[in-house]
Amino acid sequence: MKKSLIALAVLAAAGAASAQSSVTLFGVVDAAVTVGKGSIADRTRLASGSYQTSRIGFRGTEDLGGGMAASFWLEAGLNTDDGTFAATSTNNQASGTVAAPAGSSQGLTFSRRSTVSLSGNWGEVRLGRDYNPQFWNLTVFDPFGSVGTGTSLTHINAYGANPINGGGPYARGGGVNGLGVRSSNSIGYFLPRNLGGFYGQGQYFMGENLKNGAATEDDGTGVGVRVGYAAGPFNVAVAYQTTEFAAGDVKTANIGGQWDFGVAKLQAQYNRDRTVGQSYNSWLIGGLFPIGAGEIRASYSQLTSDAVGADPRARKIAVGYVHNLSKRTALYTTYARVSNGNGQSIALNASTTAANSSSSGFDFGVRHSF
Secondary structure, rough: OOOOEEEOHHHHHHHHHHHHOEEEEEEEEEEEEEEEEEEEEEEEEEEOOOOOOOOOEEEEEEEEEEOOOEEEEEEEEEEEOOEOOOEEEEEOOHHHEOOOOOOOOOOOOOEEEEEEEEEEEEEEEEEEEEOOOOHHHHHHOOOOOOOOOOHHHHHHHHHHOHHHHHHHHHHOHHHHOOOOOEEEEEEEOOOOOOOOEEEEEEEEEEOOOOOOOOOOOOOOOOEEEEEEEEOOOOEEEEOOOOOOOOOEEEEEEEEEEEEEEOOOOOEEEEEEEEOOEEEEEEEEEEEEEEEEEEEEEEEEEEEEEEOOOOOEEEEEEEEEEEEEEOOEEEEEEEEEEEEEEEEOOOOOOOOOOOOOOOEEEEEEEEEEEE
């Protein structure tokens, strides 16, 4: 049960003014035993967040009257396996993504989201660190979301796990804790919810570099937009994002959709990432199939690239099952296998595999939310 608190102990120092707003403490604690197998080296780990990313956060809303509201959201990524917190990126660039040194602790960072906003009948304006619009299509329309061994090749590639050319297009933006999933220093606008099924958002984010004429002064600065329509069982959205880098702008366009047949939810997505001298095309089809107290998840995804030589590519199948012990607690397991060709060497669950070889991954874990 989510706990609504009139005065949260950790915020008590803010004084009597904080009592005007209710504050909610929420979170997810997820841990899994994961196994990765590759042609070069295997790896077994206790990993954090293979079904849902572990997190802890605080959020609150104040009714300002006249349909207006002010709200805040502070959410930190948590590593369940070792108790540390996830790193963040301060400037949407690799230079701003600073993790703790090996063997030491990463301090509390609200790396997942830290925003303040005003909303009304006209929509919502949101300021701070927030999700990129284009990322939503990749996680909403993927049966495995964006974590675990089952997640799509699109996600694995984009944030730095692609060995071809030293990483995917968003590696220069800080990888998975940096640009691509979220952006710091952002200004966002969300359409109101009463538009007959239409929804959308726009975002502008800044790298905040010195304007000194350097070629890199606009690095980490960009814009994104997402527009969708959801009515009854149908949901579809398109998105676009462009980010400036002296080494080559990164541009992403994608589309995703879902149709809920009652007995199953079928999902699909297509994504294209481009930067100077290379492009990545990926797609996924999959579904969610409820069964008793649980749900079967399955997907097939494919990635092709013109980054090096003869069109390196990978194909991946994933299947999993989630069993709900209650509304807040679930057991889950996932198996995935990726086949590489034309020089590609993507590996699962932190294993390593040679070019043109396959890799497999297995997760078994428990998730508790509060």
